[in-house]
Amino acid sequence: MILGIDIGGTHTDAVCLDGRGIQATAKAATGEDLVDSILEVVHRLGIDYTALSRVVLSTTLSTNAIVEKKYAPTGMIVSAGPGIDPRGYFLTDAFLLVKGAMDHRGREYVPLDPEQVKAAAGTLKAKGIHGLGVVSKFSVRNPAHETAMAALLEKDFRYLSMGHTMSGSLNFPRRMRTTYFNTAVMPVQERFVESVQKALTKLGIHAPLFFLKADGGTFASSAADRLPVETILSGPAASMMGALALNSHTKGAAFVFDVGGTTTDMGILVNGLPILEPGGVDIGGVKTLVRGLKVMSVGAGGDSCICLEEGALRVGPHRSGPPACMGGNSPTPMDAFTALGESTPGDARKALEALAPLAGQRGIAVDELCREIISVMAENIRQKAIAFVDEVNSHPVYTIFEMLHPEIVKPERAILIGGPARLLKPFMEESLGMECEVPEHFMVANALGAALARTTAQITLMADTQMRRIVCPELHMEKEAPSTLSIEDLKSIGIRALHDHAHILGISDEIEINVIEEQSFNMVRGFNTVGRNMRVKIQTTPGILPLWREQ
Amino acid sequence: MMEAKKKTGLIFFPAYDWEISPTHPERKERLLYTQDQVLEEGVLDIEGIREFKAGLATEHDIGRAHFCVPDVGSRITESHNVSAGGCIEAARLVLEGVVDNAFALVRPPGHHAMRVVHGSRGFCNINIEAVMVEWVRRHHSRIKKIAIVDTDCHHGDGTQDVYWHDPDVLYISIHQDGRTLYPGSGFPDEYGGPNAAGMTLNIPLPPRTSDEGMLHVMEEVVMPVIDDFKPDLIINSAGQDNHYSDPITNMSFTAGGYARLNDMLSPHICVLEGGYSIESALPYVNTGIILALAGADYSYVREPDLDPEKIRQDPRITEYIKRLSGQILTLWRTRAGLRPERREFMERSRSIYYDTDGISENQNEVFRFCDACPGVFKLDSAASTGYHILGIHIPHGACPACRDRGQSWYEKPGGHYYAVYLQDMDQDLYMVRRM
Numbered sequence: 001m002i003l004g005i006d007i008g009g010t011h012t013d014a015v016c017l018d019g020r021g022i023q024a025t026a027k028a029a030t031g032e033d034l035v036d037s038i039l040e041v042v043h044r045l046g047i048d049y050t051a052l053s054r055v056v057l058s059t060t061l062s063t064n065a066i067v068e069k070k071y072a073p074t075g076m077i078v079s080a081g082p083g084i085d086p087r088g089y090f091l092t093d094a095f096l097l098v099k100g101a102m103d104h105r106g107r108e109y110v111p112l113d114p115e116q117v118k119a120a121a122g123t124l125k126a127k128g129i130h131g132l133g134v135v136s137k138f139s140v141r142n143p144a145h146e147t148a149m150a151a152l153l154e155k156d157f158r159y160l161s162m163g164h165t166m167s168g169s170l171n172f173p174r175r176m177r178t179t180y181f182n183t184a185v186m187p188v189q190e191r192f193v194e195s196v197q198k199a200l201t202k203l204g205i206h207a208p209l210f211f212l213k214a215d216g217g218t219f220a221s222s223a224a225d226r227l228p229v230e231t232i233l234s235g236p237a238a239s240m241m242g243a244l245a246l247n248s249h250t251k252g253a254a255f256v257f258d259v260g261g262t263t264t265d266m267g268i269l270v271n272g273l274p275i276l277e278p279g280g281v282d283i284g285g286v287k288t289l290v291r292g293l294k295v296m297s298v299g300a301g302g303d304s305c306i307c308l309e310e311g312a313l314r315v316g317p318h319r320s321g322p323p324a325c326m327g328g329n330s331p332t333p334m335d336a337f338t339a340l341g342e343s344t345p346g347d348a349r350k351a352l353e354a355l356a357p358l359a360g361q362r363g364i365a366v367d368e369l370c371r372e373i374i375s376v377m378a379e380n381i382r383q384k385a386i387a388f389v390d391e392v393n394s395h396p397v398y399t400i401f402e403m404l405h406p407e408i409v410k411p412e413r414a415i416l417i418g419g420p421a422r423l424l425k426p427f428m429e430e431s432l433g434m435e436c437e438v439p440e441h442f443m444v445a446n447a448l449g450a451a452l453a454r455t456t457a458q459i460t461l462m463a464d465t466q467m468r469r470i471v472c473p474e475l476h477m478e479k480e481a482p483s484t485l486s487i488e489d490l491k492s493i494g495i496r497a498l499h500d501h502a503h504i505l506g507i508s509d510e511i512e513i514n515v516i517e518e519q520s521f522n523m524v525r526g527f528n529t530v531g532r533n534m535r536v537k538i539q540t541t542p543g544i545l546p547l548w549r550e551q
Numbered sequence: 552m553m554e555a556k557k558k559t560g561l562i563f564f565p566a567y568d569w570e571i572s573p574t575h576p577e578r579k580e581r582l583l584y585t586q587d588q589v590l591e592e593g594v595l596d597i598e599g600i601r602e603f604k605a606g607l608a609t610e611h612d613i614g615r616a617h618f619c620v621p622d623v624g625s626r627i628t629e630s631h632n633v634s635a636g637g638c639i640e641a642a643r644l645v646l647e648g649v650v651d652n653a654f655a656l657v658r659p660p661g662h663h664a665m666r667v668v669h670g671s672r673g674f675c676n677i678n679i680e681a682v683m684v685e686w687v688r689r690h691h692s693r694i695k696k697i698a699i700v701d702t703d704c705h706h707g708d709g710t711q712d713v714y715w716h717d718p719d720v721l722y723i724s725i726h727q728d729g730r731t732l733y734p735g736s737g738f739p740d741e742y743g744g745p746n747a748a749g750m751t752l753n754i755p756l757p758p759r760t761s762d763e764g765m766l767h768v769m770e771e772v773v774m775p776v777i778d779d780f781k782p783d784l785i786i787n788s789a790g791q792d793n794h795y796s797d798p799i800t801n802m803s804f805t806a807g808g809y810a811r812l813n814d815m816l817s818p819h820i821c822v823l824e825g826g827y828s829i830e831s832a833l834p835y836v837n838t839g840i841i842l843a844l845a846g847a848d849y850s851y852v853r854e855p856d857l858d859p860e861k862i863r864q865d866p867r868i869t870e871y872i873k874r875l876s877g878q879i880l881t882l883w884r885t886r887a888g889l890r891p892e893r894r895e896f897m898e899r900s901r902s903i904y905y906d907t908d909g910i911s912e913n914q915n916e917v918f919r920f921c922d923a924c925p926g927v928f929k930l931d932s933a934a935s936t937g938y939h940i941l942g943i944h945i946p947h948g949a950c951p952a953c954r955d956r957g958q959s960w961y962e963k964p965g966g967h968y969y970a971v972y973l974q975d976m977d978q979d980l981y982m983v984r985r986m
Contacts, residue, residue, distance in 0.1 A: 082853035083838070084592045088553040101855065104587040104834055109855040138591055173553075173593035279596070287596050396604045398586075399568040400629045403605065521580040522573055526798070529574065533583065 001051045002545075003207070004451020005041060006058040006238050007034055013447040014041040016052075019547045023047065025444045034061060035195045042203065049205045058212035058238040058450040061192055062185040062231050067284040071184040072131060075124035075157075077117060078176060079136040079145050081110055086137075089173040091180060091286075094129060096120040105464060105533075106142030106471065114152055121153050131186060132156075133179035135163035137172045140473040141462060147476075159186040164473035166229070167280070167289035168460025168537070174280055178288040182229035189228035193221050210455070210506075214281050214292030216241045216274050217456025217542045223506025229290055232283050235446070236295040240267045240274045241453045242445030243415045245544045247437065253411040255385055257428070258445070259418035261303040262319040264381055266388060267295045268411055273543055275392060275409070291458060294392065298384040300377050302334040302420040308361060315377045324354030331355050333377050336370035337423045344423070371427075378424065378431035385411075385432070417442040452548050457505035458516075458539040461494045466523055466531030475501050487520040487534050494538040512541040555599025556846030560644040560653035562637040563589075564605040569630040569659070571907065576799065576827040577659055577674040585656070588834030589841065600845050603644060605637035605657065608686075612639065613677055614981030615685035616713055618942035618972040619668045620934065622983070626668050627676050634659055638683035638822050645819045646691045652844050654789075654821040655679075656837060662707035662788050662824050663734065667942055669934040670908030673705060673734060673825075680788055680822050681713040684720065687784065688947060689979055695719055698782035700773060700816055701726070702765075702809075703790020703824040704800040706737025710788065711751055716744035716918060717946070718925055721752075721780050725768055727793070727802055728755040733906070739879060742889060745897055745920045749886025752776065754879055757871060758801035761864040762808030764872040765793065769815050771876040776883050777816070787818040791826025791836045795862045796854070799827055803862035806832070810839030810849040818844075831856065893920055911935040923950035927957040931966070942972040949977060 001018045007030055016024040026044035030037045038057070065071050075094045080086040081101020098117055101110035124132065132153060136145040143164040150162050161183045163175040197209065209221040212234040224231060239258040247254065250272035258265045268275045274293045281292035299317020307314050315333060323334035325346025335351035338344045352366060359369040392409050414436040416425055421438045428436045441448060459474045463481045470479040470490070475497055495513050502508065517537035522529045565582035572578075589595065595602050610623045613635065619626040634657040641653035661680060663673030670676070680699060687694050699714070701707040701724040714720040722743075729735045743751035754768055777785065791797075793804040813821065821840060826833055835854050842849035882889070891897070897920050903912040911934065918928040925946040933939040941964045945957035954975075961973045961984070973982045 082851055082855065083588075084553060084594070084842070085848060085851045088848075089593070103855050104584050104591065105830070170587055170590040171593050171596070172591050173596060287593075394604050396563060396602050398563070398565050400566055400633060401568055403564075403607065403633050404629060519567065521567075521583055522578075523580060524574050524578060527574045533580070 001047070001053060002451045003042070003052050003055045004447045004449070005038055005056070006235070006446035006450050007037060007060060008235060008446065009060060012037040012041045013444045014045055015444045015447040015451055016045055016047050017448070017451055022441060022448070025441070025447070034059060034192065035199050038196060039199055049203055052205055052207040054210060055200065055205060055207050056210040056212060056218050056450045056453070057196070058234040058446065059231065060235060061188060062228050063233055063235070063283065065185050065188045066181050066232065072187055073127060073129050074131040074133065074180060074184040075127070075129040076133045076135065076176065076180055077120045077149055079112060080172065081137060083137065086172070086176070089176055091177065094124060094127065095176070096123065100136060100145045102136060102138040102142050102145065104138060104141065105467065106138055106469070108142065108144065112145050112148055114148070117149050117152055121156055125156060130157055131159035131183040133161045133163065133183040135172070135176050135179050139164040139175070140168050140170060140460070141471060143471070143473060143476070143478070159183050161186070162476070165476055166227070167291070168473040169280070169289055171279065171289060174287050174289045177286050178229055178280070178290060181283070181288065182227060185228045186225070189224060189231070193225065212238055212450045212453055213456065214290050215276060215456055215542065216293050216453055218450070218453045219455055219457070219506030220508065223504065229288070232290060233281055233292055236265050236267065237293050238446035238449040239265060239417060240269070240293050240295070241449030241544065242447070243417055243439070243449070244269055244272065244274065245448055245452045245548055246417070246439035246441060246445060247415050249413065252413070253409050255411045255414040257381060257414060257416050259416060259420045259424055260301045261419065262299070262301045263297045264300050264418070265295050265297050266381070266385060267293055268389070268392060268409060270409055278395060296384060296388045298381050300380045303332045304377065306331045306333070306358070306373055308358065313372055313376050315373060315380060323351070325351035331358060333373055334420065336373040337420065339366055340370045342423050374424065374427045375431065378427040381428065382431045413437065415439065417445040452544045454541070454543055454545055455507040455511065456540050456542045457498065457507045458537060459494060459498055461490055461536045461538070463490050463534040464531065472497060475504065483531070485532070487518055487536070490534050490536050491515050491518065491538070494536050498538055498540070507540055513538060514541055553597050553847060555597050557599065557651040557844065559600045559841065559845040560641060560650035561595070561600060561602045561841060562605050562641050562653065562655045562657060563602060564633055564637045564657040566630045566633065566658050569628065571674060581658060581827070581829050582656065582833065584830050585833045585837045588838050592838055594838060594841055597845065597847060600841065601650070603640060605633050606640040607632045608635035608639055608682055611981065612682055612686055615689065615974065615976070615979070616678055616681035617664070617666060617668045618930070618940065618974070620932070620938045620940050621969065626670065630659055631677050633657065634661070635677055635679040635682040638679045638820070639686045641820050641822070642683050642687050646687065646694070652819050654841055654844055656823050658823065660790070660824040662701060662703060662710045662790070663705070664709040665712035665903065666944070667912065667914065667930055667932045667940070669912050669932070669936060669938065670905040670910040672709065672905045672907060674907055675709060678709045678713055680710055680786060683820070683822070684786070694783045696780065696782045697721070697784045697786065698723070698777055698780060699786045699788060700818070701788035701790070701824070702793065702812060703788055704792035704797065704802055705733055705790065705825060706753065706755070707788055707824070708734050708736045711737070711741065714747070715751065716747050716925055716928060718747040718750055719947070721750050721776070721782060723752045723754065723773055723776065725754045725756065725765065725773070727800055728757055731758050732800060739882060742882060742886070744918060745891050746926050748889035749883055752879055752883060754875065756802070757868050759803050759865065760868055760872065761803040761862050762805055762811070763864045764868060765804055765808055766811060767872055768876055769812055772879050774815060775880060779883070784820070785816065785818040787813060787816055787821045788824045789813070789821045789840060790824030791832055792828070794826065794828050794832035794836060796828040796831035797826065803864065805857060805862070806835035806839040806852055806854055807849070809836045810843040810852060813840050813843040893922070895920060919953055919956055921950060921953050924948050924953050927953035929960050938969050939967070940970050940972060941966070941968045943974070945973070945975045945977070947976045
């Protein structure tokens, strides 16, 4: 049996399931102490703890720590060399620049100065800093400077992250910030895991603990200790994966709308997999290298405020408190549902009272106004959905083949989840002109998504046969490349490495591996081919655990 | 925090699946390290800089600039559709106000492709700037005057040819002296046709000219001429083979110099042309150009192996460039006097060699020296491939007499041609008649 727990801002949901389906669900309010909230919701499930084979958590812990800057002071030592001035990207005065530079092929042209690195570390330690990130430009091509800095300083800092292990993708400013955030949330994650483990053990739960990541996959808590930054934005990931699990189709493209109080989060599923954000996700307005799902938020939810602007009805994008039917001061779409006689937890009389003046101003009946409000809300969502699809389809391509054979994403269905989903469905169907599905158990979609998400990992391999080097940053692996190395050889090396290092990446059970990107270039200097430059990205297939599909 | 003062669009199309041949300089690998550098520097994350998808130029778009022999389809590959389409997309973004300026970082290049295309010259099949410029004139009629500043190390003989008779397109080429480099043309006395005298300016620089010489030419010639001409649109044909590390040229420019050049020129659109130092120059030059276009700080962009002493410009070169700059500026200012004595028809004959494809062409041009419009002309072109064609160009703003003359040339071409072509710019009509 798998236990999935989604700790959201207001509610903590839990779902317990096995190959036969959902066995129990529960809900609790999210309190100050997340561990208490977990214990409360687990208690409410009333299940046999010994039957659990795995526990998966989706938490806002690291997201909140980063957004609210609730973390211990963290230091960064950075080497960059020429290019864009790296100091423009420093987030605090605990980012220190040292000498050292690599080029795009990973050739060192300015060596590191160990004394300068030690002096920088001394400055940080004097500030009482215990967490350090080390980053160099092009470290994913040659991690030597990061590795050397880490070797020099590992005894001096309790928490240490190296930039190249965050992601194999190029992007030095994002690498700096990702490494910074990762180091910053390491103590937060460590404390959390410790107390969760203790609490679960006390209950008699000995199943391994997993965390949901931004990419809609999970990883073992041992890997989360090392890369806690991957757990940011797992909320939207949970809802997308939940929708994926609950949806009855696996072919074609579909929108997912998770309708909440303040916003509606949307994503797109294509052939049973969610679309990813190409460069990495943003957190608190800062761009990172964290692989995550492409989601867009629309300021349209059950609690969106409603007003008249130059005679036109506006819904959202802001929320100004709870709906009138729940004790708030101003009308919201939730009041419109309530006034229409839908079953909501609200007070219909209060909803009507709040809506009547607006109906008067418009000179229409209240129920007509209610339908208009919900139509406007659905229309707002539709417009953003169109822009979202356009954005997905305008992604640049770099080969003639892709230019001439574009893969156009064209959603044909929608899946609605979240509180007001069922009430909104007919309006969304009319607005979008497509079938909208509100799956059973949509209220616990997030916990279900967490429970059922497969473990995921991605690695990048770069081979330069002229320099005789193979680098796999995520696995902190370097190998000598034979001059005869082919792209097929490189793929085999990558696949084998992914299997061999599964424990480091925190992946387990039934992994399927696929190569998602491969490029091979002859390197020509003068008129001779002097080597091959090859790049491969390999991942474990994301998605929903097979046990669920086999039901 | 890194920020852009201008909104800059980037069309990046490295055509990773296209090459002239596996060991040709114009190969799949060409923009790989540029992409690496641009991505690693986080350039695309800078607020204000945005990447857009390339488009596809149609046969009709190409027909505005070229007579392709025997036809468009056989003279180009899909990669040319995309590189020209990428330029068009860059222009569209600028003219529709989506961005302030744009850089079409595309390949293959185009500035050696002339109006008649029998094959590939200097790695170019179609002139991607000309296809773009003609698209602009067709779709944005408010754009009347256009300046193309070609900073590729090789003379842009193709662009010069396409706009030779065009009084509304100022073509300035700064390049390594043709006595020392392909294509061997581009001297100051090539200054445009009778009705466009002075609208072509060639500034041939001696080998080993450095940033100092290039920037002197920018300050003392290009900028004063541009200020005087007041173009509605400025284009930089941004070849990057003046770089000190380029394997097939002999100049000494740096990435910093290219960035300053673009900062000074402030073009609406940059188009990548040549540049084959794919590891040591392109990554840094392109990063510098993008930052300069965006109005962002490029002062730290520098090649890892840069040694300013090694590429310092010889004082004799400095003197030479100062003199040359004075002469070119004078030529521009006295261009009214360059118009030849008027005769109704003027003829010229040329031999053109297509080095990439090994084709020879003999061309005879008859130009109507009109005082009411830019003037109609026809090109009689016979190539070693056996094709012999006649191409007639009725220019933008053609007068009735020139239009009639062009029509009658098209209807009664005389001679034995494989096909007769007509470009009617005002009607946006491009016709081919097989004979």
